Amino acid sequence: MAKITKRPIEAYACFAILIVMTVVMFAGVIWRYVFNSSLVWAEELARYLFVWFVFISASYAVISKAHIRVEALNGLIPLKIRPYINLIGSVVWLLFSLYIAYLGFQYSFDLWSQNTNSAALKLPMGLIYMGIPLGYLLMAIRVVVVEIYQTLASRKEGEA
Numbered sequence: 001m002a003k004i005t006k007r008p009i010e011a012y013a014c015f016a017i018l019i020v021m022t023v024v025m026f027a028g029v030i031w032r033y034v035f036n037s038s039l040v041w042a043e044e045l046a047r048y049l050f051v052w053f054v055f056i057s058a059s060y061a062v063i064s065k066a067h068i069r070v071e072a073l074n075g076l077i078p079l080k081i082r083p084y085i086n087l088i089g090s091v092v093w094l095l096f097s098l099y100i101a102y103l104g105f106q107y108s109f110d111l112w113s114q115n116t117n118s119a120a121l122k123l124p125m126g127l128i129y130m131g132i133p134l135g136y137l138l139m140a141i142r143v144v145v146v147e148i149y150q151t152l153a154s155r156k157e158g159e160a
Contacts, residue, residue: 011060024045098137
């Protein structure tokens with residue numbers, strides 16, 4: 001698992017988003033208390049960046065196996081059947097992620113075509129909502145990559 005998780009792009013993206021969010025919120029606080037004024041756009045930008053952060057980090061969580069699973073049932077399932085149950089779970093997860101990505105892209109493009117903009121930043125709302133389907137699409141890709149990697153690794157163990 002070390003090869004595919006060494007430096008995933010999601011980690012860099014989340015790091016960059018978190019840095020920008022922190023700087024923007026810090027600037028907003030400084031502006032409010034030092035200059036007795038407010039940066040109207042700071043809170044809005046931080047909120048939209050947080051949406052992107054959450055959905056991109058969900059993709060990163062697939063790689064590190066940090067998503068919640070029901071482990072209590074795992075002990076009740078025979079060892080020979082566990083890989084098949086895990087595969088079924090991964091397929092369901094993949095289909096769900098692709099479905100949400102599809103709906104999210106549809107919604108984002110609808111917002112984009114309506115020329116809906118955010119209040120303070122005047123950013124297209126389609127761009128802001130695009131973080132949701134992109135996050136789910138990345139998650140679907142990572143589910144496939146992790147599943148293929150695990151299958152290949154288990155075959156190597158079986159051959160050895």
